[in-house]
Amino acid sequence: MRRRQFLGAFAGAAAWPLAASAQQTGRRYRIAILASARAQVLLDELDQTGFVEGRNLEVDSRGIGVAPASYEEVAVELTKARPDVLVVFGPDAARAVQKATQRIPIVALADDLLGSKLVTSMSHPDGNTTGVAIFAFQLDVKRLALLHEALPAARKIAVFGDHEPIRNIDALESAARAFGIEIVPYVARSEGGVIRAIDAMKATSVEAVNVLASPLLGGSLRSLIRERFDLYRLPAILQWPEEAEAGGLIAYGPRLSVVFRQCARQVAKLLRGAKVAEVPVEQPTEIVLAINLKTAKALGVIIPPTLLSGADQVID
Secondary structure (H helix, E strand, C coil): CCCEECCCCCHHHHHCCHHHCCCCCCCCEEEEEEECCCCHHHHHHHHHCCCCECCCEEEEEEEECCCHHHHHHHHHHHHHCCCCEEEEECHHHHHHHHHHCCCCCEEEEECCCCCCCCCCCCCCCCCCEEEEECCHHHHHHHHHHHHHHHCCCCCEEEEEECCCCCCCHHHHHHHHHHHCCEEEEEECCCHHHHHHHHHHHHHCCCCEEEECCCCCCCCCCHHHHHHHHHHHCCCEEECCHHHHHCCCCEEEECCHHHHHHHHHHHHHHHHCCCCHHHCCCECCCEEEEEEEHHHHHHHCCCCCHHHHHCCCEEEC
16 A cells, blocks of 8 residues: 655655764763663664664663653753763653753654754754654544544544643544544543543543554553553554554554664764764654554454555554
C-alpha cells in the first residue's frame, strides 16, 4: 500500500554526512537518557554508526523510566555527570534538561519543537537543542476520524491523554460534532492513573478510545493500556504502528523505530563534533495506517472495506 508522505521539508537532513568530523580512536563517549522507557532501537542504530555501548560508548540510564514529576531533579543529576550528549523523549523531559544545562547538546524527540519553543529554528537550531519533531498532536483529530470510520455505530468515544486539559480538545470536540458523536476526556500519568481511567471508561459505557499522542501513554504505559483494553474488550486507535503489530486494533502515525533511528543519527553527528546549529531538526517523512484484523475479529469489529483498502499495513 502507498504510505502517506508527511511533513518532509527537512527530511533531507537525515542524509547529512556523518563524518563531519573524525571519531576519535580510543575515546569513550558518554550519553545520558531522560525518557519514560528505554529505546533499544536508538542504541542499536548508534551501534551501526560506530558507537557501541560497552566498547566506546557509555550510556547513563538513570533517567529511564522516572516519573515526570522527577524530571527536573533527575535532569540536574544527569548533567552533573557531564555527558557528551543528552537524549530526551517528550517536551516535559526536554524542558527539564534545558533548565539544567545550556551547554551540553540535547537531542529531543517531541511533538512540535518549534511550537513548544524548545528550538527557535528548525533548519539551524540555536542554543543547545535539536531533535525530531513528530507533530503527533496534529494527527489526533485524524485518528478520531479513522476510529469513527472503523466504528460508525459508536456514539460515545473516549479521548485519552496525559495532560489536563486535553491538548487539542477544541479541535477534537469540533470534529466530534461533525461526526454526530460524543467524546469524553480521560487523563492518566501513571500506572494507577491508567487503571482508574480505563475502569472509568468501562463504567461509563465508552464504546471506543482515541489514545492521544503522548510520550507516556505511547511509551512506558502502552503495554498496560493494551492489557486493560483487552480486559474490557475496548476498541482503540493508537499512536504507533508498532502498537497495532503488538495487538492493538488500529494505529496511525510515524513508525517509532524510524524516529528513534533519526534521533540516533543526530546523536552520532554531535558525538563526532558537529555543532547543534549544524544538525537540523528532522521530521518523519511518512505516516502509516496499520490495522490488526486478528484483534478486530477477537473484538467482533468488522473493518469497513474502504478503510482496509487505504491501510498501509494489515496484520492478519
